[in-house]
Amino acid sequence: MMEAKKRPSRKHFVGAALVIVILVIAAGFVLPIFSRSRERSDCAHVCRWNIRELLRAEKAYAADHQGKFSEKLSELYPAYVDSLKVFRCPSATGPEITRKEDIDSLTSYVLRKGLTTTSPGDEVLIYEIRRHTAGEGHVALIDGTVRRLSRSDIERIAEKDQGR
Numbered sequence: 001m002m003e004a005k006k007r008p009s010r011k012h013f014v015g016a017a018l019v020i021v022i023l024v025i026a027a028g029f030v031l032p033i034f035s036r037s038r039e040r041s042d043c044a045h046v047c048r049w050n051i052r053e054l055l056r057a058e059k060a061y062a063a064d065h066q067g068k069f070s071e072k073l074s075e076l077y078p079a080y081v082d083s084l085k086v087f088r089c090p091s092a093t094g095p096e097i098t099r100k101e102d103i104d105s106l107t108s109y110v111l112r113k114g115l116t117t118t119s120p121g122d123e124v125l126i127y128e129i130r131r132h133t134a135g136e137g138h139v140a141l142i143d144g145t146v147r148r149l150s151r152s153d154i155e156r157i158a159e160k161d162q163g164r
Contacts, residue, residue, distance in 0.1 A: 043089060048146055050088075051146050052146050054073065055140035057076045057081045058125060059117075060080050061076060062117050069116065072103075072111065073087060073103055073104060088106065092108050108129050110127050110158070111125070112124060112127075112157070113161070119142050121141060122142075124139045124140070124141060124149075124157050125141065127158075128154070136149065137154050
């Protein structure tokens, strides 16, 4: 004898629909979190690239000035850095840098003064004012490397400079 096919109950349909609705709502909450995380990561990547460009420009400047780095970042523009965007983190708030005179007051980066190409290679030459992820920021060393340092390490460098 042939058994009659059982139709899925309405309860199962309602349960499955409810699960789908819950997943859609949850995705609405979770996806913006991933988006913000990615934006922070992209910004940190741009800042790392900016610091690398500033370091490259400082090295070229020093080669033209008997091993001395510039006294101000604005000295690099336009001869060594051709874009004003390099001097500012994309997530920085406030006015944009639109002219050379704005660079030193609006930059997202700090150039340490009094260093030369003969200073120790592990000495920080440039560091970020803003921190991106986990309280870390990028720094450029005289030896040509760019690294991430903790907030406390960068603050110690800034304090040391204020004492100069």
